[in-house]
Amino acid sequence: MVRCGSVASLLSLPLLTEAFQGLPVPVSVLRKQVKSPSGLSVQETDEVAATYPAYTISTPIDHFHNDSIYEPHSDGYYDMRYWFDAQYYEEGGPVIVLAAGETSGANRLPFLQKGIVAQLASATKGIGVILEHRYYGESWPVPDLSTPNLRFLTTDQALADTAYFAQNVKFEGLEDYDLSPNNTAYIAYGGSYAGAFVAILRKLYPDIYYGAISSSGVTEAIYDYWQYFEAARIFGPPACIEATQKVTNVVDNILIGHNGSDYVTELKKAFGLGGVKSNPDFANALTGGISGLQSYNWDPTQSSDEFFVYCDIVGNDTVYYPDTESLRPTVEKLISVGGWENETSTLTNHFLNYIGYVRDTRVASCDGDQEECFSTSDPDFYAQTAITQTWKSWPYQYCTQWGYLATGSGVPAGQLPLISRTIDIPYNAAICAQAFNITTPSDVEAINKYGGFNLSYPRLAFIDGEWDPWRAATPHALEVPERPDTIDEPFRLIAKAVHHWDENGLFPNETTADLPPTAVKEVQQYEAVFVQEWLKEWNAKSAKGGLP
Ligand SMILES: *[C@@H]1O[C@H](CO)[C@@H](O)[C@H](O)[C@H]1NC(C)=O
Ligand SMILES: *[C@@H]1O[C@H](CO)[C@@H](O)[C@H](O)[C@H]1NC(C)=O
Ligand SMILES: *[C@@H]1O[C@H](CO)[C@@H](O)[C@H](O)[C@H]1NC(C)=O
Ligand SMILES: *[C@@H]1O[C@H](CO)[C@@H](O)[C@H](O)[C@H]1NC(C)=O
Ligand SMILES: *[C@@H]1O[C@H](CO)[C@@H](O)[C@H](O)[C@H]1NC(C)=O
Ligand SMILES: *[C@@H]1O[C@H](CO)[C@@H](O)[C@H](O)[C@H]1NC(C)=O
Numbered sequence: 001m002v003r004c005g006s007v008a009s010l011l012s013l014p015l016l017t018e019a020f021q022g023l024p025v026p027v028s029v030l031r032k033q034v035k036s037p038s039g040l041s042v043q044e045t046d047e048v049a050a051t052y053p054a055y056t057i058s059t060p061i062d063h064f065h066n067d068s069i070y071e072p073h074s075d076g077y078y079d080m081r082y083w084f085d086a087q088y089y090e091e092g093g094p095v096i097v098l099a100a101g102e103t104s105g106a107n108r109l110p111f112l113q114k115g116i117v118a119q120l121a122s123a124t125k126g127i128g129v130i131l132e133h134r135y136y137g138e139s140w141p142v143p144d145l146s147t148p149n150l151r152f153l154t155t156d157q158a159l160a161d162t163a164y165f166a167q168n169v170k171f172e173g174l175e176d177y178d179l180s181p182n183n184t185a186y187i188a189y190g191g192s193y194a195g196a197f198v199a200i201l202r203k204l205y206p207d208i209y210y211g212a213i214s215s216s217g218v219t220e221a222i223y224d225y226w227q228y229f230e231a232a233r234i235f236g237p238p239a240c241i242e243a244t245q246k247v248t249n250v251v252d253n254i255l256i257g258h259n260g261s262d263y264v265t266e267l268k269k270a271f272g273l274g275g276v277k278s279n280p281d282f283a284n285a286l287t288g289g290i291s292g293l294q295s296y297n298w299d300p301t302q303s304s305d306e307f308f309v310y311c312d313i314v315g316n317d318t319v320y321y322p323d324t325e326s327l328r329p330t331v332e333k334l335i336s337v338g339g340w341e342n343e344t345s346t347l348t349n350h351f352l353n354y355i356g357y358v359r360d361t362r363v364a365s366c367d368g369d370q371e372e373c374f375s376t377s378d379p380d381f382y383a384q385t386a387i388t389q390t391w392k393s394w395p396y397q398y399c400t401q402w403g404y405l406a407t408g409s410g411v412p413a414g415q416l417p418l419i420s421r422t423i424d425i426p427y428n429a430a431i432c433a434q435a436f437n438i439t440t441p442s443d444v445e446a447i448n449k450y451g452g453f454n455l456s457y458p459r460l461a462f463i464d465g466e467w468d469p470w471r472a473a474t475p476h477a478l479e480v481p482e483r484p485d486t487i488d489e490p491f492r493l494i495a496k497a498v499h500h501w502d503e504n505g506l507f508p509n510e511t512t513a514d515l516p517p518t519a520v521k522e523v524q525q526y527e528a529v530f531v532q533e534w535l536k537e538w539n540a541k542s543a544k545g546g547l548p
């Protein structure tokens, strides 16, 4: 595995704010995501957001008065936010709806401006839309985030919102066109969680959404998602992966105490993390490099190179940080008590590089008390219910339904994990108990009943990335039989790509010989082609009066 093109920056830190990640996030990081009360109502001042006015559509809070899990029911409506771009629209063209998923919809506006939505809208003379998911951004159906008020935050309710949108939206300035789904083809696109979301949408609302593209769509909900690190293990630079596995095993033999529990304090101090009390919090603070793969993107302005920076350093045989030399005797001892004395001569430099990397990134980024910087436990913080605690939404979704707790403990015995086995389900699920009083595993069946790995439907495309940590939860998972790739059910793996790489795009004046990479250009062209073919079917049927 090699990175494509972009320049490594040693100072770039992993994108810790990425919600969809799998490992517990320190409370100090969540604190930074708490919105100021005014931040919830003012329009994002971001440059792209400024070019698109935001609209809202009044939407039922509770679409399922027949289902007791939503009791007490609500007859109310809330304002769901969306943006659209009709610059390419010609009468008869489709509506391309990007489901924004588990973040503010404003973060998805670049896809409307120059990414996949702009590309599909331009290829089909359609209208591009970004539709915000309930309980994210500014689309709040409730006044606060007490656990009872989170009951309307289910994928089923959000899917029903998306169907309701197509049936009820009136686009400003386009009132003279019949844009109801009986007369206009609606095509959904989503990446990651939203990718699974649009796949289920197509299956549940086939008469409303005529087609869908699921990019890195995690259609299989998995509670213990130890497979998150399989992409790095299988495709990552071998020297880096081997060193990470062995150092992690030394750490585990000391932390879990098979042989060296007396050395726990010495181990933490060697990494510069002597102030972190909990062993899994300490182990979690070591994972920043190896978990950076997800944030690697072909577009240098959107990418974090952290995974490759880390791997170049830790995989290197020579000492990278000269000031770690003084730790050599300590590291040799730790390796020995950690069970790898037989490889001390080759492992020591890698271990010193790992230590240097952690000190240079994580430790250096903490300018206060280490316990405050790295602890993931704080019942008082998690118990807050103000609407400004917007970090609560995705954990609620994964604690109740989606799972995806990334662990080291789930790795089969006999395989060396890339993160510590102390990162286990109780550690990863602690937020579920502290924030929501949820102590039972997520109800993954609520999602997997729609098909999981096997989810398929006519005019539903699956586009995935070969190196994506989330591939193991998609229909392109390695163990799942390969499907045929057809215009009706497109099924493409982008070579040497990571997480929903087809979603980004560049303005014509930003492209270069290498950007976007050929594999991305090809798959985006393919998406335009198969959507155009779907629209030919739509037009043929509509000419016969046989719709939807
Ligand atoms: C409620 O109605 C929807 C269709 O509107 C149906 O799919 C669902 O199964 C029903 N739920 C219950 C609990 O009956
Ligand atoms: C759309 O078509 C369905 C099924 O034919 C019909 O029940 C519905 O009333 C139509 N909606 C509109 C707005 O025409
Ligand atoms: C190891 O690091 C040295 C010094 O930075 C560098 O010259 C060398 O190319 C690196 N080796 C590998 C295999 O990355
Ligand atoms: C246990 O630690 C001792 C040194 O204290 C070392 O010689 C031995 O190899 C270790 N054994 C295992 C199984 O890790
Ligand atoms: C060193 O010991 C480990 C653990 O016992 C073993 O897996 C590994 O193969 C040994 N390495 C060598 C070079 O013998
Ligand atoms: C937490 O849930 C248990 C049952 O699962 C219940 O007995 C307890 O009262 C709940 N605690 C809070 C604070 O809601």
Ligand SMILES: *[C@@H]1O[C@H](CO)[C@@H](O)[C@H](O)[C@H]1NC(C)=O
Residues within 6 Å of the ligand: 454, 481
């Ligand atoms: C998924 O599809 C494969 C191949 O058609 C089949 O063998 C398998 O049983 C299916 N799995 C489930 C859970 O339906």
Ligand SMILES: *[C@@H]1O[C@H](CO)[C@@H](O)[C@H](O)[C@H]1NC(C)=O
Residues within 6 Å of the ligand: 507, 508, 509, 510
């Ligand atoms: C590139 O093109 C975009 C869209 O047409 C435009 O907004 C932007 O100003 C251009 N950038 C430069 C540097 O010319």
